[in-house]
Amino acid sequence: MTTQLPHIPLPYRILLLWLEPFLAFNGALLCHFNPTSFLNTMSETAVYAPSNQVVYDQLAATYVLFAWNQAVVLRLSKDIRIWKAIVLGIMVCDTIHLYASWRVMGTEMFVQPWLWRPEDWVNLALLYGPVTLRLLFIMEVGFMREDKQKI
Numbered sequence: 001m002t003t004q005l006p007h008i009p010l011p012y013r014i015l016l017l018w019l020e021p022f023l024a025f026n027g028a029l030l031c032h033f034n035p036t037s038f039l040n041t042m043s044e045t046a047v048y049a050p051s052n053q054v055v056y057d058q059l060a061a062t063y064v065l066f067a068w069n070q071a072v073v074l075r076l077s078k079d080i081r082i083w084k085a086i087v088l089g090i091m092v093c094d095t096i097h098l099y100a101s102w103r104v105m106g107t108e109m110f111v112q113p114w115l116w117r118p119e120d121w122v123n124l125a126l127l128y129g130p131v132t133l134r135l136l137f138i139m140e141v142g143f144m145r146e147d148k149q150k151i
Contacts, residue, residue: 005078009142015133016087021071023126028063031056041119043104066090084138091134094127101127 008016031038035056036048069086077083101124102110109115116124136142 003080005080005083006140006143008083011133011142012137015130016070016074016083016137020090020130021067024063024067024070028060028067031060031063041123042101044117044119045104066093087134087137091131091138094131094134098124098127098131 027038030041035053038056039046039048070090074083074086101120105120110124113121113124
């Protein structure tokens, strides 16, 4: 038995069906074709080693999977539980990503955006905002009351 998909407010649809799949696919391309730049965005101290390219290619494949799930699977599903499961999975991934960034940057740098490099802004700002929207989506904030369904 499925739980019908309520009307998804526009900010969530833009984020989940358009923006994030585009960013994930571009991240996959960057990770595969320009891993040095990708790595610099994640950490200014990490050094690219060509012998590790397989790891970057596998990470790129994961980003393609994220893009596919959001651009295709969400469009095919009319079950809000599927949407929430995918969104929660990405939110868990992003939480681990934020933790990894905090470990590299340290607490002082991590919580003081005025100290961030432009690359840190790309890395972290593209996590903080969407993570917040994903949490709000899971809580159905902004959904029309009459459209809300028990899950």
